[in-house]
Amino acid sequence: xxxxxxxxxxxxxxxxxxxxxxxxxxxxxxxxxxxxxxxxxxxxxxxxxxxxxxxxxxxxxxxxxxxxxxxxxxxxxxxxxxxxxxxxxxxxxxxxxxxxxxxxxxxxxxxxxxxxxxxxxxxxxxxxxxxxxxxxxxxxxxxxxxxxxxxxxxxxxxxxxxxxxxxxxxxxxxxxxxxxxxxxxxxxxxxxxxxxxxxxxxxxxx
Numbered sequence: 001x002x003x004x005x006x007x008x009x010x011x012x013x014x015x016x017x018x019x020x021x022x023x024x025x026x027x028x029x030x031x032x033x034x035x036x037x038x039x040x041x042x043x044x045x046x047x048x049x050x051x052x053x054x055x056x057x058x059x060x061x062x063x064x065x066x067x068x069x070x071x072x073x074x075x076x077x078x079x080x081x082x083x084x085x086x087x088x089x090x091x092x093x094x095x096x097x098x099x100x101x102x103x104x105x106x107x108x109x110x111x112x113x114x115x116x117x118x119x120x121x122x123x124x125x126x127x128x129x130x131x132x133x134x135x136x137x138x139x140x141x142x143x144x145x146x147x148x149x150x151x152x153x154x155x156x157x158x159x160x161x162x163x164x165x166x167x168x169x170x171x172x173x174x175x176x177x178x179x180x181x182x183x184x185x186x187x188x189x190x191x192x193x194x195x196x197x198x199x200x201x202x203x204x205x206x
Contacts, residue, residue: 005104008112008120014133016183017126021108023192035109040069043077056090083167113175122202123178132184
């Protein structure tokens with residue numbers, strides 16, 4: 001397609017929004033941005049000793065491809081820097097520019113439909129129970145060879161959810177006009193099909 005069509009996909013960690021977002025982007029031929037990687041990359045730089053705001057301002061595309069951005073300690077650091085208003089503001093312009101690109105764009109994160117792209121053409125809120133999300137993340141980490149326990153992952157998950165929901169700047173909330181998709185009892189194929197269907201409905205309304 002030509003012209004801009006923005007799809008905003010929000011939700012908590014490990015709900016499946018990244019997988020769904022990539023699939024939706026591929027289906028429609030849209031560009032995709034995992035905005036969480038921006039914060040993970042900043043978090044990684046902070047762990048390496050850089051001040052949060054300086055890390056955000058110095059971010060380059062190559063930083064999004066660094067190894068280890070999915071490690072638990074990086075996830076925790078990402079959640080902490082994401083709660084900092086000046087860091088979020090430093091990354092807003094990049095995200096909004098991406099959203100307006102010709103040919104369509106899918107952005108996934110925590111505040112896409114509420115803060116980054118409140119006027120998005122389609123908004124989805126992808127969620128699942130904390131227990132289901134922790135199990136998914138636990139299996140992902142174990143499959144990659146990391147040593148952890150389900151209990152530790154669940155505790156980290158709940159702590160991160162609390163930070164994301166209660167932060168002062170751009171907390172994790174469902175946009176009033178977003179379609180809620182609970183993937184707790186869905187297969188990936190079912191969740192992707194539902195998301196594509198919802199986006200198609202919005203395209204038909206345009």
